[in-house]
Amino acid sequence: MKLYFREVSVAVALVVLLGALAIFAPAFYQPQPLLSLLTREMPTLVVACGAALVIITRQIDISVGSMFSVCSVCAGLLAASGWPLVAVLPASVAIGAVMGVFNGALVAGLGLPSIVVTLATMVTLRQSLNLMRQGEFVNLPDGVQWFGLGQFAGQWTIVGAALLVLAALGLGMRHLAVGRFVYAVGSNAEAARLAGVRPRLVTFLVFVLMGALTGLAAMMNIVQSPQVQPLSGAGLELKVIAAVVVGGVAISGGRGNLWGAFAGLLLLACVSPALTHLRIEAYWEKAIQGAIILLAVVADGVRMRKEKS
Amino acid sequence: MKSKFSRILFLACVLPGLAATLLAADAKLMIAMMPKAKGNAYFLSCKAGADKAARELGVELLFDGPTDTNAAKQNEIVENWITLGVDVIAVAAENKEGISTALRKAQKQGVAVITYDADSLPDARSFFVNQATPEGIGFALMDEAARLCGEEGEFAIITATLTAANQREWQRHIEARLAEKYPRMKLVAVRPCDDLKDRAQSEATALMSANPNLKLLMAICSPGVPGAAEAVKQAGKTGKVKVIGLGLPNENKRYVHEGVTDAVILWNTEDLGYLTVYAGVALANGELKPGATRIEAGSLGSFEIQGDNILLGKPFLFTKENIDRFDF
Amino acid sequence: MNSGESRRPGWKSLLLRYETLLFVVLVAEWLLFYHFGTTTNRRGIVVGFGTMDRQFDILRHSCEIGLLALALTPVIITAGIDLSVASLLGLCAILFGKFHFDAGMPIPIAIALTLACGCTGGALNAALITTLRLPPLIVTLGTYSLFRGLAEAITHGAVTYTGFPSSFLALGQGRLLGLPVQAWVFLGIAAGVWLLVHRTVHGRSYRAIGFSPEGARFAGIPVGRRLATAYVLAGLIVAAAAIIYTARLGQAKADAGMGYELFAITAVVLGGTSIFGGTGSIAGTLLGVAAIAVLKNGLATLPVVIRMNAAEEMSGLMTGALLLVALTGSIVPGLLSKLRARRQPASPTPVQDPA
DSSP states (O other), X not given: OOTTXXXXXXXXXXXXXXXXXXXXXXXXXXXXXXXXXXXXXHHHHHHHHHHHHHHHTTOOOTTHHHHHHHHHHHHHHHHHTTOOHHHHHHHHHHXXXXXXXXXXXXXXXXXXXXXXXXXXXHHHHHHHHHHHHTTOOEEOOGGGGGGGSOHHHHHHHHHHHHHHHHHHHHHHHHHSHHHHHHHHHHHOHHHHHHXXXXXXXXXXXXXXXXXXXXXXHHHHHHTTSSEEOGGGGTTHHHHHHHHHHHTTOOTTSSOOOHHHHHHHHHXXXXXXXXXXXXXXXXXXXXXXXXXXXXXXXXXXXXXXXXXXX | OHHHHHHHHHHHHHHHHHHHHHHHTOOSOEEEEEOSOTTXXXXXXXXXXXXXXXXXXXOEEEEOOOSSOOHHHHHHHHHHHHHHTOSEEEEOOSSHHHHXXXXXHHHHTTOEEEEESSOOOGGGOSEEEESSOHHHHHHHHHHHHHHHHTTOEEEEEEESOTTOHHHHHHHHHHHHHHHHXXXXXXXXXXXXOTTOHXXXXXXXXXXXXXXXXXXXXXXXXXXXXXXXXXXXXXXTOBTTBEEEEEXXXXXXXHHHHTTSEEEEEEOOHHHHHHHXXXXXXXXXXXXXXXXXXXXXXXXXXXXXXXXTEEEOOSOEEEOTTTGGGOOO | OXXXXXXXXXXXXXXXXXXXXXXXXXXXXXXHHHHHHEEEOTTSOEEETTSHXXXXXXXXXXXXXHHHHHHHHHHHHTTOOOTTHHHHHHHHHHHHHIIIIISOOOHHHHHHHHHHHHHHHHHHHHIXXXXXXXXXXXXXXXXXXXXXXXXXXXXXXXXXXXXXXXXXXXXXXXXXXXXXHHHHHHHHHHHHHHIIIIISHHHHHHHHHHHOHHHHHHTTOOHHHHHHHHHHHHHHHHHHHHHHHHHHHTEEOTTTTTTHHHHHHHHHHHTTOOTTSSOOOHHHHHHHHHHHHHHHHHHHHOHHHHHTTOHHHHHHHHHHHHHHHHXXXXXXXXXXXXXXXXXXXXXXXXXXXXX
């Protein structure tokens, strides 16, 4: 219990929020809007899984928003030019992976700090996309929405696929050796190296995985509506990092898990609809989210001090 | 010293030659047009009209602006144009006061300055091409909403960001019209979508869920209209919750035909761009002078001028019947 | 890259110093743009990069980024980082408008209060970083959101403060003794920060802390207190930048300064301050700011770029690419020495933490 105190406390906070909504705004609990809300958050969840891994290895990646936009637009353009969906999906993942390779090479290969590298790639990618697209929407052909399965089946497919990714990665982190390596590199890279793990390779692969997951998430996002807006990834990096940090993944690396990230994501994602249902003015949203993040971070800090003393 | 002098001499000979070669191709008039945000589809359609006018008039059109709305960057770009020596500058101002300093500078250098879509301070430009007054837009939206709701019921507004000046003004007039003429209607919420279609979709879903009696969603930013429409469609409430907004025909054709979106209100943004170029060129040529009451603009005919406002006309309603005629 | 130590005085070491190289690059860059960016335009007026007008505009536009970069340099020297500087700028700008308009305070008092608020913002970062020993990255990522969110909440997302008295606007738009007014303010602050970082015991300890916090602690340096002053000072300088920004644009809005942190960080890194901490120089930062300002504005004056309508994208792209190049370049000497060390019987080189 003590081991997972952080994750449990986030889950408790989420339950409290949901409970408050049940009392003050029971209209929140209608099945169809809830399913829509959940489906909208699934791409973010997939990206958050990747981000959790990156942060556990003591790195950070703030270019995910721009990567997401690029993958969305590319996938949209491919679909619009006639590619079948079975080909577009791996293409999107591949494009994301390539961007991940670039980040990974600079961070793991050259040892540059990930914050600055990904800051640079974020801006470069975003401006290049603007140059090319000038903000124009991409119109998708008819069979693309919901993978052609219709809304209900499509939504559950997306939710199912995202949860599958979460489960696979979560269990893999726990039980597979390579999952343990990720924690090892995050805790103490030098010790890991001496123990036979290759920290630079692990770091590199984590960034590549991040890119691939972003491509997958982009795909999950574009099938939810008949148009793609190039700006669609704006703000994603902050959303995802906030979710992961609130969910108990320590920014100093080496600790945290994906279930916590999931709980953190849900908690933060519920703030906006909660404000709408509780009839609180919209301009409080950013401040509330920032406060939740700082609270989580401070709680982490206090706990770390207690552990040290 | 000698080498320095000869270097200067060399530069003095070469540079004008360079400049002449670079610019000799155009004894053409150069008109520079700036949107609030370059990527915004609304302004891109203005550009389409502007391109057409530029071709007809035989002038060169430069179209540049910040990628996201940014008053500081607008100033920088105006400075660049002064440097380049354009003949006309037409700006959609993000910040009234901020842009005016740069525009006054341009005027001092003899550049013809007009504004369109969003005005600067009046002394910094000669004319303002006004697509429709914010009052006209707000009233048109509110009236159409009222008509669709039978003048009673709840509705909600989805706006771009809470800081956007245009949206704030339109909202003010909507609320004024609501208070004045439709006492049985109620505005239950205003939510921002950050100009993101996906976010507008989420907000619309939450709004419909929180307000079961909601009758209408009004999206006053162009990405918000298809976003809200998609949300209504996915919630299975087509027909029960109406959708109207300020948007572009192309993004909304599909929803209008499916009956999800009832009306899209805009002015013809292509015409706006077209008229702006004509006005700018007329100003630079001396054909358009202060105190004029009408202006001719090519194939669009003649337009009224009120004071220093060139009026495009009333907002235009795109509906199922006419939306296919437009391609922007 | 150590500018504080004087190992071998003399011409050669002066020439080989990074800052000198950067200065040469800066001059070359300036001359390049002077040549290609100055023309006689179609109306017969000499315009472009070479005009005094243009140079003053470059100066004006870069004062705010320069102040942010000055605020960041001591922080980065201590191996920290502050991502919240641009957001704090927005918050301070709003507060300044609020003090003057809503609370009716005269301009000088409003300025003083805003500076105090900047210090408070910096103090928040400082408290979380020093007392709770939280990583600066995540703290300032949080305050990056929080400050911007507060700015939006305070103004209800909508209010813009405009209509400042023209005596105030002169601060951002006027000239004093031939230079833009804010340039004097900037130079004053730059001198102050230079003195602090390079000449005071306090400031020199920043480098020690950045190089090894533990070692600094053992050497008797009060690490926590020194770090705190670095962040509080950053907040103070950011507040000054906010006031100048407001004066230049004539408005205070919640989105003031959005995106400036990229340029500020690039300027600092370009100027030779190591992102890993332990070394850095104010002179380098100033040169970095100048280099970026010249690049940005110079690109925009090239007729070909103006015609391509790509001034905005180009400056963003170039800055991002420049940051990558500067970063890669900054570790090349380290890599080279590692390679050299491999060829000799190794004295163990510490593995650098990827974070």
